[in-house]
Amino acid sequence: MVAKFQPLLPRFLAKFKINTETECWEWTAGRYRDGYGAFGVGGRAGGNKRAHRVSYELHCGPIPNGMLVCHQCDNRICVNPEHLFLGTSADNLADMTIKGRRARVGHPGVSNPSSKLTAEDAMAIRDAVDVPIGTLMKRYDIGRSVVFGIRAGRLWTHLPRPEDASDFLNRSSTEVGN
Numbered sequence: 001m002v003a004k005f006q007p008l009l010p011r012f013l014a015k016f017k018i019n020t021e022t023e024c025w026e027w028t029a030g031r032y033r034d035g036y037g038a039f040g041v042g043g044r045a046g047g048n049k050r051a052h053r054v055s056y057e058l059h060c061g062p063i064p065n066g067m068l069v070c071h072q073c074d075n076r077i078c079v080n081p082e083h084l085f086l087g088t089s090a091d092n093l094a095d096m097t098i099k100g101r102r103a104r105v106g107h108p109g110v111s112n113p114s115s116k117l118t119a120e121d122a123m124a125i126r127d128a129v130d131v132p133i134g135t136l137m138k139r140y141d142i143g144r145s146v147v148f149g150i151r152a153g154r155l156w157t158h159l160p161r162p163e164d165a166s167d168f169l170n171r172s173s174t175e176v177g178n
Helices: 008-013 051-060 089-098 119-127 133-140 144-152 162-177
Strands: 016-018 025-027 038-040 048-050 068-071 084-087
Touching (some): 008 051, 025 051, 038 051, 051 068, 068 089, 119 133
Antiparallel strands (some): 038 048
């Protein structure tokens, strides 16, 4: 027996819920690792496309080559065509910068607007050597490379290392007394 494919639009419309506060159409089906929605197109041979791009194509028309579909609402799982706009990479970077979401050199840790972690979280991840990486990824909602970067000392480098922490704390408390 051959399975019949549902047309794209009815399948698509069944895979989001409307957030009444933000008016975002929040994707409830599969997602890519980076958090964007994934929508299957064309069966097994067709693979997946990013859900917000499919939404744009279904509701607004084709996406010209080289153009991105950007979110006005900054919600990766939103597929509301009224929240989407076409832009270049430069447009997207400018939008991120204006909204304070672009990581900037010289803004480590919590001063980076893209940070999901506090200094305490980063130190806990760094020091949790017996905790599986997958557990830390889920606990803090971060990617594998972030866990590895913190543990290897490539990220959150401004924080005191465990061997330096007592010196750091002692120096801080004696400086306060002077």
